[in-house]
Amino acid sequence: MAGFVGRRAELRVLRRHLDWVREGKGDQRGRALLLRGRRRVGKSRLVDVFCAEAGVPFVVHQATRGEAPDRERARFLAEVGRLPFPETALLAGVRGVADWDTALRQLAAVLPDDETTVVVLDELPWMLEADPVLEGTLQTVWDRVLSRKPVLLVLIGSDLAMMERLSDYGRPFHQRGVEMVLPPLSPQEVMTMTGLPAAEALDACLITGGLPLICQEWQAGESRTDFLARALEDPTSPLLVSGERMLAAEFPAALQARHVLSVIGTGERTFGNIAARAGSAAQPLAPGSLNPVLRTLRDKRLVAVDVPLSARPGERDRRYRVADPYLRFWLAFLERGIAEVERGRGRLVAEAIERGWASWRGRAVEPLIREALARLLPDGRWPQVREVGGWWPRTNRPEIDLVGADRAPARDIAFVGSIKWHEQEPFDARSHAALARDAAAVPGVTEETALIAVSRTRCTARDLAAVYRPEDLIRAWPPAE
CATH class of the missing domain: 1.10.10.10 (Winged helix-like DNA-binding domain superfamily/Winged helix DNA-binding domain)
Incomplete structure (x- = not known):
């Protein structure tokens, strides 16, 4: 499975949903899964691999942005017609239908009552753009017909906000689907895939x-x-x-x-x-x-x-x-x-x-390091830390790379820190002195507030409460499987 490092866990999740349908564990025989993730993150590839390995009949409909709804429905029914069931004969000669209600009910008529299937609608938000009525239609047909079949219905979308809204209170599909988010590969997975050391x-x-x-x-x-x-x-x-x-x-x-x-x-x-x-x-x-x-x-x-x-x-x-x-x-x-x-x-x-690399990277790496620390904390050293951010005034001077606090706004600031992400230059005594000087400007910092450093290379400064290096940061994500 070339290029699929780190997706075994997600494949297992999909298989568990399929097993739930296959074993009839719910009061409904079917299950709807709303899968969302950023564009190019591999959602379609993940589902293609899952379908190929699932061992059950499946149909995948890939929406086309800007496609007229009648043409979209015609393509959908043509794909349904390739399912290996006798009932597909019902679609013989059907070139198009007037609405999605009819198309989805045709799907339900084809699906058997005694065999598990997978149905995928890829890029559902594009289908909803072309025909907003589809959202309510999908809910109606799911409630009345499709959910009574042993089917795993996978709804995929890259428009994160729209996919999240689909299950909001008051929306037609509220509480009708299980949500799944496919993130990008983690730094640990990138390390495995590229064969590079942590930094x-x-x-x-x-x-x-x-x-x-x-x-x-x-x-x-x-x-x-x-x-x-x-x-x-x-x-x-x-x-x-x-x-x-x-x-x-x-x-x-x-x-x-x-x-x-x-x-x-x-x-x-x-x-x-x-x-x-x-x-x-x-x-x-x-x-x-x-x-x-x-x-x-x-x-x-x-x-x-x-x-x-x-x-x-x-x-x-x-x-x-x-x-x-x-x-x-x-x-x-x-x-x-x-x-x-x-x-x-x-x-x-x-x-x-x-x-421009050194200057750009120095700013670009800050959110990644803050996320890593937020994943590592709280721990035994910083049990109160629930938020990791940075601090700056209106003038941007001074800027503090790292602030660890109990909440936002903070009642208790556990530490402030500085990031030095250079190829050779260490975090040294001068960096430490600059951090100690600038930290005094942060509202809520006291003489007892700890000072920490994150360094890509070495740290030669003394009297820091903690020093984090690339190997420490990358442990914030579990190892690739």
Whole structure:
């Protein structure tokens, strides 16, 4: 199963749902599963492998964005007609139906009462875009007919917000499906897949975002520079084209949202700077125009919002960043380099990445390190820590990379820390002194607040409460299976 490192656990989850149907464990014979995850994370591949190994009849319908509903239904029924059941004769000569109610009931008529089957609707949000009535229709047909069959109905979607809303209270499919989220490959899985040591594997996470299609292109033990040089020789490489395809799917027409995302991806973090860059030279984008765009980007989980963590509420000093590490890398370096790669000059793009790598990585690695510490804590040393963040004032000076607290806003700050993610430079006495000086500015920090360090290489400073290295951080994720 090439390129499928780390997905054995997810396959087992799918098999458990299938066994639940096969063994008739519920008051309904069928089960609906809502599977969501970021684009290019491998949802379709996971389900394809599951279906191939399940040992039961299955049908997979892959939706097409923008497809007319009648054509979508015709393709769906053609796929249902290939199921190996005698009842498919009912569909002979049926080229189309007027609505999804009829199409789904035709599916139910074909499925047997005594044999388990799997039915997959891939990219359900695109089907709902074309025909919003489908959401209510799906609920009605599921309740009345489909749930009485021994069927595992898998509903897949990359629009995370829409997939989450499907099961909200008041929506037709509320409490009718089991939810499953497919995350990107974890840093531990990336380390296994690339054959890199911990520090280099964490750097690889910043480039690939844990997307399996890109990770499987990384040759075992290959250095970052060698991988980039090789990938940028090919204008069709997954590293180069995945970002374009992800954004084309997210923004078929929303040009302003796409532009604002690019502005954030090139490093602008504050509302004012984003508005200035997203507008014209003479006229920044007005708050009334920018706020709904940022809200859309947050709803799509493309942009994350960070607020400073301290004893004082920090909503006014929020900072924006591209949520997906791979997309952050693509927007910063690859988007504007596509034309060069297509001309056979990928070397120039690789050189530009190398020039900006240290500065970009120093900022990009911070969310990953905070997530790692949040997974590792609380522990015996920091039993009270439930939140890990950073702190900054309106002026951004000073900035504290790490704050560990009991909640947000904090009542008790357990530690503040600094990240030094350099190839050679250690966390030394000078770094320690700078951290001790700047920590005093954080609301809630006292003389008893501990100081910690995260270092990619060595730590030569003394009197730190804790030092975390790449090997410590990567243990925050369980080993790949």
